[in-house]
Amino acid sequence: MTTTTPTHCPYCSLQCGMRLAPAAGPVPVEVRERADFPVNRGALCGKGQNAAALLAPGTRLTTPLVRAGKAGGRGELRAASWTEALDRVAAGFAGVRERYGADAVGVFGGGGLTNEKAYQLGKFARIALKTATIDYNGRFCMSSAAAAGRIAFGVDRGLPFPLEDVPRTDCLILVGANPAETMPPALRYFRELRENGGTLIVVDPRRTRTAELADLHLQPVPGTDLALALGLLHLLIAERMVDVDFVAERTTGFEDARAAAMAHWPERVERITGVPVARLREAAQHFGRARTGMVLTARGPEQQSKGTDTVGAWINLCLASGKAGRRYSGYGCLTGQGNGQGGREHGQKADQLPGYRSIEDPAARAHVAAVWGVDPDELPRSGRSAYELLDSLGAEGPDGVRALLLMGSNPVVSAPRAGRIAERLRALDLLVVSDLVLSETAQLADVVLPSTQWAEETGTMTNLEGRVLLRRRAVAAPEGVRSDLWVLRELAERLGAKGAGGEGGFDDDPEAVFAELRRASAGGQADYAGISYERIAAEDGVFWPCPAEDHPGTPRLFLDAFATPDGRARFAPVSHRPAAEEPDAEYPMYLTTGRVLAQYQSGAQTRRVAELNSAAPGPFVELHPRLASRLGVADGEQLAVVSRRGRVVAPARISDAIRPDTVFMPFHWSGPGRANTLTNPALDPTSKMPEFKVCAVRIERVGESK
Ligand SMILES: Nc1nc2c(c(=O)[nH]1)N[C@H]1C(S)=C(S)[C@@H](COP(=O)(O)OP(=O)(O)OC[C@H]3O[C@@H](n4cnc5c(=O)[nH]c(N)nc54)[C@H](O)[C@@H]3O)O[C@H]1N2
Ligand SMILES: Nc1nc2c(c(=O)[nH]1)N[C@H]1C(S)=C(S)[C@@H](COP(=O)(O)OP(=O)(O)OC[C@H]3O[C@@H](n4cnc5c(=O)[nH]c(N)nc54)[C@H](O)[C@@H]3O)O[C@H]1N2
Ligand code: SF4
Ligand SMILES: [Mo]
Numbered sequence: 001m002t003t004t005t006p007t008h009c010p011y012c013s014l015q016c017g018m019r020l021a022p023a024a025g026p027v028p029v030e031v032r033e034r035a036d037f038p039v040n041r042g043a044l045c046g047k048g049q050n051a052a053a054l055l056a057p058g059t060r061l062t063t064p065l066v067r068a069g070k071a072g073g074r075g076e077l078r079a080a081s082w083t084e085a086l087d088r089v090a091a092g093f094a095g096v097r098e099r100y101g102a103d104a105v106g107v108f109g110g111g112g113l114t115n116e117k118a119y120q121l122g123k124f125a126r127i128a129l130k131t132a133t134i135d136y137n138g139r140f141c142m143s144s145a146a147a148a149g150r151i152a153f154g155v156d157r158g159l160p161f162p163l164e165d166v167p168r169t170d171c172l173i174l175v176g177a178n179p180a181e182t183m184p185p186a187l188r189y190f191r192e193l194r195e196n197g198g199t200l201i202v203v204d205p206r207r208t209r210t211a212e213l214a215d216l217h218l219q220p221v222p223g224t225d226l227a228l229a230l231g232l233l234h235l236l237i238a239e240r241m242v243d244v245d246f247v248a249e250r251t252t253g254f255e256d257a258r259a260a261a262m263a264h265w266p267e268r269v270e271r272i273t274g275v276p277v278a279r280l281r282e283a284a285q286h287f288g289r290a291r292t293g294m295v296l297t298a299r300g301p302e303q304q305s306k307g308t309d310t311v312g313a314w315i316n317l318c319l320a321s322g323k324a325g326r327r328y329s330g331y332g333c334l335t336g337q338g339n340g341q342g343g344r345e346h347g348q349k350a351d352q353l354p355g356y357r358s359i360e361d362p363a364a365r366a367h368v369a370a371v372w373g374v375d376p377d378e379l380p381r382s383g384r385s386a387y388e389l390l391d392s393l394g395a396e397g398p399d400g401v402r403a404l405l406l407m408g409s410n411p412v413v414s415a416p417r418a419g420r421i422a423e424r425l426r427a428l429d430l431l432v433v434s435d436l437v438l439s440e441t442a443q444l445a446d447v448v449l450p451s452t453q454w455a456e457e458t459g460t461m462t463n464l465e466g467r468v469l470l471r472r473r474a475v476a477a478p479e480g481v482r483s484d485l486w487v488l489r490e491l492a493e494r495l496g497a498k499g500a501g502g503e504g505g506f507d508d509d510p511e512a513v514f515a516e517l518r519r520a521s522a523g524g525q526a527d528y529a530g531i532s533y534e535r536i537a538a539e540d541g542v543f544w545p546c547p548a549e550d551h552p553g554t555p556r557l558f559l560d561a562f563a564t565p566d567g568r569a570r571f572a573p574v575s576h577r578p579a580a581e582e583p584d585a586e587y588p589m590y591l592t593t594g595r596v597l598a599q600y601q602s603g604a605q606t607r608r609v610a611e612l613n614s615a616a617p618g619p620f621v622e623l624h625p626r627l628a629s630r631l632g633v634a635d636g637e638q639l640a641v642v643s644r645r646g647r648v649v650a651p652a653r654i655s656d657a658i659r660p661d662t663v664f665m666p667f668h669w670s671g672p673g674r675a676n677t678l679t680n681p682a683l684d685p686t687s688k689m690p691e692f693k694v695c696a697v698r699i700e701r702v703g704e705s706k
Pocket of ligand 3: 009014016182185
């Protein structure tokens, strides 16, 4: 019998359990089913099934690369030794720091990094580089839901209940989420909900495969979810479906929220959203009359320049109808990246210290500084958010960032207004990219550091339920590849950071880093103090907060009280406002963007896997047959899509599943079909989330067929 290693998928936040068995040949392991892990019970999507392909030496980086000359410019990337590469990085960072100050060296992390890496990256920025300039790609992901959750409930954990509760609720509204493509093994929970007699309502401008499962599909204009939620609350109030006792006992702020909702009567909401009044009434009746109910949002309503208020409006709906803080009821956000949850808790965010602490809070600074063995006054303050950081790269003057360490993101493809971001990356004095593959962003780097991958390293990941999981090393990495933790230790030593390499310094053993993370998080909101690798292994994961080894962990939050100072949830007094850019005569269509099943994010990984690439080989523009016939466009014909930021070309995919006033593009590709050439970097004022889900475009025929 071969011994298999139980671990989790390297991709999305469902963190499906899988087993790895040793294999002969260039791909050193084989993915097997792990039926005993509760979240996916053995089911995997194609990305998980084919995850091992990237371990083969031919598809990934196996040696550091350095460039002669400046970023994006003269020299070619060539193979180098680790010593040469790391010496160059350390000298470059030290030089920029000397010339421009510590904040001119930036760090950009990712929600795919393990908790240990995310923690160490935040610590590296604050005490080795001493820079305030750090943020990460999670800002582009669930930051609006995180902000709204903190405002309403006092804490941000994507789902306040395990997925196993979903089939037990009576009515579920899924807003701008397409798990049929983005988390297929989770569909089981929504199917079971219907089998149990519950009602599923889906809100999406497209009739997705997820919407096809629903009892009711509301198909709003992109960017109008805020009005839709207000309209539903209006109907709840008008038809006396408010849970008055719950509102009185467990919430504050209802009066202002009520006043805002009263200004959104059904006919007005129909005019804004395009959703007929009859449909609104039907949805309000289902949700309002149900004994228990949930609202789950994903990127649709969140990736808007009013994402925080929009999520707040959906939370209001839950609170007003008493569907929060009770078993089988509540609001949740479906977090996206593998460690999208843990990655936002341990300090790679601009304003944050480990344990979901605020970097501006004196008590938090003192606690974390003590764990790190530094003076609290030495810790930098808050830095700038992801888009603001990327936008300031290479700029002259006091705010310009001149050098960047990028670990776990590919912004050349995934950042809004990506053309501008690629240009800013080229303007840096020094761009350092740690990655598994030569991504589009790594191709611009001065130094590329090849990192070990999921099956080659151990670490913890926190899934969308707040369940801390153990990723286990199953196979040795190829010669020439090193872990991110090792890189951070080596760089910290070269930069002369206090304690580097030694006890309590920059360890590269994941379990030792986790032990330190536990202490740093102790007493914070995301308290991991009681979680150990042994416990995770024995218990199918441990839910935070878990303050002590004898604490059972917390699968369900808010049953007794919300995490606000007075224990009450807070209504958000929000009103509708239009998207930052609405269609006009010149740019008459809405563009929205998102995902397809076989590709992951910027595609850096999945475009290199043959099975996935043949399933989804390139970008496309989804458009309604009525729009297609008005433009005289045939299926498969090359179309140009033009926005105020740029122009892309991709084939037409004609489908009556989309609204006739909207086109959709997936964002997984670079080159002429890169959706983010078009997107609008208008930011939500609270979360700094860019408006990936709405901008105005014009469609032009290119004139040649595929
Ligand atoms: N296959 C695959 N799976 C993934 C990923 C991937 O790249 N590929 N990425 C992972 C990550 S990081 C994330 S964040 C999740 C994202 O998971 P989802 O949020 O499910 O994915 P998206 O396709 O971005 O958006 C969901 C839906 O929002 C709809 N939408 C667009 N505009 C609006 C709007 O204005 N309002 C509403 N209500 N809906 C709108 C789109 O039509 C789309 O169907 O997926 C994770 N899983
Ligand atoms: N238009 C549009 N744009 C979007 C979105 C959208 O819906 N529409 N969604 C946004 C969202 S939700 C997200 S999450 C972002 C994601 O976009 P990105 O941040 O670009 O995410 P990935 O493509 O996953 O990039 C991760 C990179 O890190 C590498 N990597 C993976 N694991 C590790 C590791 O452990 N160490 C190191 N060093 N490298 C690693 C991968 O090979 C890859 O190159 O895109 C955003 N962009
Ligand atoms: S759903 Fe997500 S975690 Fe599960 S196999 Fe697919 S990509 Fe991996
Ligand atoms: Mo994401």
